Amino acid sequence: MARSSTRPTSRDVAQAAGVSQAAVSLVLGDKWRGRVSETTAQRVREAARELGYRPNLAARNLRLGRTRTVLLVVPALTTEFFAGVYTGAARVAAEHGFGVVLYPSPEGIGPARDPFASAQTALDGVLASSMAADALTAIRGDQLPLVMLDSDPEGSLGAATVNLDIGDGVRQVADHLLSLGHRRVLHLAADVPSWTFELRARELAARMAAVPGTQVHTARAPISIEGALAATETALTTPGPRPTAVVCDDDKLAAGAYKAIRRLGLRIPDDISVTGLDDLALATAIDPELTTVRLDAELFGERGMRALLAVLEGALPESGDIPVHLVVRGSTAPPPGR
């Protein structure tokens, strides 16, 4: 119990199982056929699981002089293109027992920083987006210092959290539309179970409800242009008074909404206003340019990293949400007949 502060080694496992360290290595390395009895192997595996043993990769790499790891150098991370490159490469690598580590040649970080400085690996800590939920259990298993990005403060596993003030962004959108005179709004929501999207729905509904006579209908769509197109088209052709504005959970959904609206022969923003959230390049590529909420992703990353570094030093991370700002462009206007 006294040594619970340090990670268990194969020697600890050996002691717990009453065997030598070598035996542990053999069993866990799957090299024990005919060298260790089934029952002993069982006992070793049990002990390893109980102690939460994870091999020290630095030691293994040193011993083997090999890492089964490959570096993928890409020009930057800003392109969807290289996202696909990574996906394909990682799949094949995984099939061969290799890992892939990304080194996105950073534009903001001085010229030609040594790629290998980024690869010292085995980890000191983790900065995790709450949307990568399935990876979190594995992370917690390692008891590594953890900082969450944009996570439900209640459900963040006790880890420190850095959040964008998305709730305020949604309120800004609502206020903007209300002040233009909109009262019937369609919320095009991302069909993804995530705290951040629930927050958006909640805040939008609450803010609109503060003004008498407002209505918010909701349509759900997967985060893709086609999905948003279909959902929007369905929602806008439903009988009853048509919404005068569509509030989208992100810019990509808004791009889909544009296509649906255009397909119905309506004009943006004359017949119907549209808002997004993210302020991607996409927002200014489409016509008219999209009124949206700008999220300062770089600042978000900076703050997250600062928090993690603070945790690593035993200090208390800076708190407070990161402010976001509404960017008004050409996709919003007063509702027709006003």
Place this chain on the structure above:
Amino acid sequence: MARSSTRPTSRDVAQAAGVSQAAVSLVLGDKWRGRVSETTAQRVREAARELGYRPNLAARNLRLGRTRTVLLVVPALTTEFFAGVYTGAARVAAEHGFGVVLYPSPEGIGPARDPFASAQTALDGVLASSMAADALTAIRGDQLPLVMLDSDPEGSLGAATVNLDIGDGVRQVADHLLSLGHRRVLHLAADVPSWTFELRARELAARMAAVPGTQVHTARAPISIEGALAATETALTTPGPRPTAVVCDDDKLAAGAYKAIRRLGLRIPDDISVTGLDDLALATAIDPELTTVRLDAELFGERGMRALLAVLEGALPESGDIPVHLVVRGSTAPPPGR
């Protein structure tokens, strides 16, 4: 000389400098103030440089029980948003002497694969995009097995290369426009010194020249919507007969061209056709949808990785360019008056 096949260790450096291994560690670790004379330190640094010494990170990490490396978990790599997150995080981390390794929670790679399997680090090999040129010198310094992605076969440092058949893509674009009847074309070129962009210009010019009476003018723009907008507007308002088609080096440039054309009061494709290259989500978000060349990024990644694995096994990598396909959408039509 005989041991030139294996990487030099700090002990090799020590021997070359006529000091102990400990001294080397002190000098290179910058902990020698008042412990080692300036002249001796000089000698050690000299020897290290001469031997091309690089510390073994696995050994260092093992010794220190610490890695100064942090993991950033993101939902996927497909969002520009998290690209910004990475940039900001990496900048701050670098300021603190930390590296960042990306673990893009892979959608295609089975559920919740252990993030730490990807982090075995120190590298066996490198898969490098030719666009990350500034990083390449550092890579070569380590003599790691290397496979280049989309690189000039002549200038790839002797490394194996996996290429998309961009040249053929450009030829398909040219043939498409020619068969529609276009004869005056504006080439909106990426203002980036890179083999792949030179190739596009060369192939386009060659293919168009095969038909008598064709003209290709060139405008250069940085790869951004605003840059492309400005360059296109300038090019289209130049005196003389206006081009009937704009061939863009990628989809983002095409989005900028759209805005310039619209600003000039022209219609796509009635007055002028536009083509892109990449087939990003952007291509179907804009109106009309963009005729472009689809690059199979995932396949590209797969082929690259396969090649690298082959090199690591001492085998000969599969050769042959990866085919690409023209996707005809609504942005191209016969030229006006035809």
Place this chain on the structure above:
DNA sequence: GGGAGGACGTTATACGTAACACGTGGGGCG
């Protein structure tokens, strides 16, 4: 009944680095 060999493990070692704990002269100071 004796030796060979399989079943089951163990002991010992090396990977390359960082840093603690020691030397060892020589010069300054009392």
Place this chain on the structure above:
DNA sequence: CGCCCCACGTGTTACGTATAACGTCCTCCC
């Protein structure tokens, strides 16, 4: 003149793992 301490290093160790090289029994067969 004697002592101490500083300048300049060196010897040694440990980090945690994988694996080669050894034991032991016990069984089985001649």
